[in-house]
Amino acid sequence: MPRPDSESAPDRTLPQSPGSSDSQDSRVEAEMRKRSRRGFLVALLAAGGAYGGWRWLIARPRVDGLAWPFRRSLSLNEALSGKLFDPNRRVAEVRRDAIPPAGPRVNGDIGLEDPPNLTDWRLRIVGTELRLQLDDLRTLPQTSQATPLNCIEGWTTAARWTGVRFADFVDRFYPSGRSAPYVGLATPDGSYYVGLDAASAFHSQTLLCHAINDEPLSPAHGAPLRLLVPTKYGIKNLKRVGFIEFAQNRPPDYWAERGYDWFAGL
Amino acid sequence: MKGLVKKHPLAIRWFHWINFPLLALMIWSGLMIYWASSDERVSGGVYRIGWGATTLFHFFPKPFWQRLGLEHQLAKGMAWHFFFMWFFAINGVLYVLYTLFSGEWRFLVPGRGDLRGALQVVLHDLHLSETMPAFVRYNPAQRIAYSLVILMGGASLLTGLAIYRPVQFGSLTHLLGGYQWARWEHFWLTMGYVAFFFIHILQVARAGWGNFRSMVTGYDIDQVKEEPAHAKT
Numbered sequence: 001m002p003r004p005d006s007e008s009a010p011d012r013t014l015p016q017s018p019g020s021s022d023s024q025d026s027r028v029e030a031e032m033r034k035r036s037r038r039g040f041l042v043a044l045l046a047a048g049g050a051y052g053g054w055r056w057l058i059a060r061p062r063v064d065g066l067a068w069p070f071r072r073s074l075s076l077n078e079a080l081s082g083k084l085f086d087p088n089r090r091v092a093e094v095r096r097d098a099i100p101p102a103g104p105r106v107n108g109d110i111g112l113e114d115p116p117n118l119t120d121w122r123l124r125i126v127g128t129e130l131r132l133q134l135d136d137l138r139t140l141p142q143t144s145q146a147t148p149l150n151c152i153e154g155w156t157t158a159a160r161w162t163g164v165r166f167a168d169f170v171d172r173f174y175p176s177g178r179s180a181p182y183v184g185l186a187t188p189d190g191s192y193y194v195g196l197d198a199a200s201a202f203h204s205q206t207l208l209c210h211a212i213n214d215e216p217l218s219p220a221h222g223a224p225l226r227l228l229v230p231t232k233y234g235i236k237n238l239k240r241v242g243f244i245e246f247a248q249n250r251p252p253d254y255w256a257e258r259g260y261d262w263f264a265g266l
Numbered sequence: 267m268k269g270l271v272k273k274h275p276l277a278i279r280w281f282h283w284i285n286f287p288l289l290a291l292m293i294w295s296g297l298m299i300y301w302a303s304s305d306e307r308v309s310g311g312v313y314r315i316g317w318g319a320t321t322l323f324h325f326f327p328k329p330f331w332q333r334l335g336l337e338h339q340l341a342k343g344m345a346w347h348f349f350f351m352w353f354f355a356i357n358g359v360l361y362v363l364y365t366l367f368s369g370e371w372r373f374l375v376p377g378r379g380d381l382r383g384a385l386q387v388v389l390h391d392l393h394l395s396e397t398m399p400a401f402v403r404y405n406p407a408q409r410i411a412y413s414l415v416i417l418m419g420g421a422s423l424l425t426g427l428a429i430y431r432p433v434q435f436g437s438l439t440h441l442l443g444g445y446q447w448a449r450w451e452h453f454w455l456t457m458g459y460v461a462f463f464f465i466h467i468l469q470v471a472r473a474g475w476g477n478f479r480s481m482v483t484g485y486d487i488d489q490v491k492e493e494p495a496h497a498k499t
Contacts (some may be wrong), residue, residue: 021267021268024267024268025267025268028268028269028270028487029268029487031270032270032483032485032487035270035483035484035485036479036482036483038483039479039482039483039484040482040483043283043482046283050287065341066341066342066345069349070345070346070349071345073345073348073349073352074345074348074349077348081431081434084431084434085434086434089433089434089436091433092436092440148445150432150445151303152302152340152344153302153303153340154299154300154302154303154449155303156445156446230433231433255341258341259341259342259345260341260344261344261345261348265431265433265434266431266432266433266434
């Protein structure tokens with residue numbers, strides 16, 4: 001390794017003329033002044049450039065609530081996260097004492113403003129005549145898992161979630177949906193909607209969930225049926241599923257239109 | 267006799283000054299993210315200084331958020347954080363590689379006896395002691411502080427990764443004690459930078475203009491020994 005500049009040796013670029021040390025001192029000071037002018041001028045230009053760059057950045061036209069360079073970087077991060085996503089990696093289940101006895105924390109009621117109409121509720125697959133009831137889903141193998149639910153705000157809650165695997169559901173009722181690269185879900189009134197990449201939608205822990213802690217879903221938790229995607233932030237875990245769509249392009253996503261990351265994966 | 271002395275290589279000056287606004291932006295956007303679950307009832311009451319039921323300080327009181335205008339900006343905070351994280355990480359990695367390959371690390375990495383030396387520096391700076399240990403470029407306290415802050419940078423990247431993708435980097439998240447502990451560690455590392463910043467500014471102010479100038483120009487004026495041939499008569 002090369003030896004770094006030694007502290008004790010004076011700079012060799014300076015002329016070592018045999019004058020008095022006073023004139024040597026003034027030469028050194030003049031040289032320092034020259035270097036200072038140059039250094040601080042570069043610093044000023046760099047600071048100005050950084051400030052200008054920042055002003056430019058935050059003034060860019062917005063795409064879904066974010067200046068486009070930020071939106072673009074989220075898309076790049078998303079592409080990387082998609083590549084990174086391992087469908088065999090499961091979310092670790094939590095211990096019994098990590099499950100709040102009163103049920104998981106409730107946050108968000110968009111699309112749930114009206115009380116659920118449980119008698120007329122049907123699960124529809126967009127582009128088909130399918131109108132499914134909860135009993136249709138009960139014919140599929142039932143799964144329970146004690147997985148955490150991470151809110152994008154930063155907190156974690158947990159429950160024992162019971163339902164059918166989304167992949168099993170699609171295999172039974174709409175097998176051609178397995179080849180779609182994207183899945184979209186929406187509440188019956190269409191006011192809340194999420195988009196999922198196929199890998200996350202068909203992950204073995206992604207459920208259409210109808211019971212929490214062995215009780216049917218309460219209206220606040222999305223009765224009669226909700227989506228549970230523990231590999232995504234809570235914002236993707238749509239309550240009161242009304243519509244499912246299998247899409248070739250990225251389906252619209254409520255929070256992604258409001259400045260959040262479309263992928264929102266964990 | 268005065269002499270011009272090279273203090274900081276050009277690369278290190280650029281890394282340092284690029285890191286400053288990047289870290290500031292990471293902290294600023296990080297605060298916007300932390301705000302969203304900073305409520306004591308939500309965060310489980312671990313973002314505080316206190317013990318048991320006693321809390322001396324909760325991060326942060328409402329006026330702090332209000333005055334700095336950091337409330338209700340989670341989406342913006344995440345977008346900025348996940349944009350600038352790349353530049354922060356790349357600048358940091360390049361800095362570490364540079365110090366390794368240039369040999370500059372020799373000035374920075376603490377050696378044997380530096381803990382004792384650092385204590386002497388602290389006592390000296392608090393005017394409790396007259397003796398200042400001899401050193402080259404960085405005193406023992408600086409060597410420890412600067413090396414520590416680089417390690418903290420690495421720890422911030424790791425805890426950040428564990429929070430960013432806690433399922434995909436599940437083993438890392440588990441190693442750090444789980445998702446919520448990784449968040450807590452990430453937060454306290456940030457508080458560490460803030461503490462470092464204030465001490466650093468104070469010490470730079472104390473060290474004087476020549477020292478600050480050397481971080482911009484790379485050079486400082488020092489007294490050097492006169493060569494016998496030019497000795498004053």
